[in-house]
Amino acid sequence: MSAPHTASAPRPTRVDPGTAPLLQVRDLNAYYGQSHVLHGVNLHVQPGEIVSLIGRNGAGKTTTLRSIMGALRTRTGSVTFDGQDILRLPSNRIAARGLAWVPEERAIMSTLTVRENLELPPARPGGWTTERAYQAFPVLRERGHHPGSKLSGGEQQMLAIVRVLRSAPKLLLLDEPSEGLAPVIVQRIGDIIEELRAEGLSVLLVEQNLKFATRLADRHYVFVDGQIVDEVAREDALARREDLLRYLSV
């Protein structure tokens, strides 16, 4: 396990801002029926970068992930991934380009066993094997034959993360991975995300847990009412902690 990062010892950003972004979102507007919920969102993720989206409930973070993945089709603007416009592609073709999404509800198949859930997505070269998943989270090996319906929230989250890694994504979209989980599990999931980043994976992380977000992210985008109102670099997160807490408080 890697050493925990404390708020008092920020690690400098290791990402070269001069390289082309892996993900670039420009002027994204999204709608649920008549309701206009994203208002001109601009963001980018560099190769190897972990970026967090933070903000109160209903601020538009999940809608941003759904819009990027094509799960929400009623949107305008531009979404470019690895240099290619993906806005008009269906979700399965977006995923095939190397984007993997772990939604907040985790989408574990309740009637399938842990192993069956794990081996459901198509394996791609360089993707995680079942053995690697079990090494990362040994509890999944112990629960291998249990149905998805019998898993705790933490076990479901671990399974949901390792399952999408089978497809060897370039960018992982995580929606509140720490929500409702015990601190020891949150710590372990953070360790695995850091391991993945060390291997070059980029992560776009929706979080309301500021401690978890500031441990991991190189940059934070702050959402208020469907817009990005602030951007905070890892180096500034400690000095701006009060601002960040205010953005999250209700």
Ligand SMILES: Nc1ncnc2c1ncn2[C@@H]1O[C@H](COP(=O)(O)OP(=O)(O)OP(=O)(O)O)[C@@H](O)[C@H]1O
């Ligand atoms: N399926 C839906 N139909 C209609 N409105 C929706 C739907 N999903 C979300 N909304 C609305 O869109 C806005 C943005 O919600 P979104 O879920 O993106 O926020 P969020 O920042 O991810 O917060 P949360 O943590 O609560 O999910 C909110 O006003 C929400 O009520």
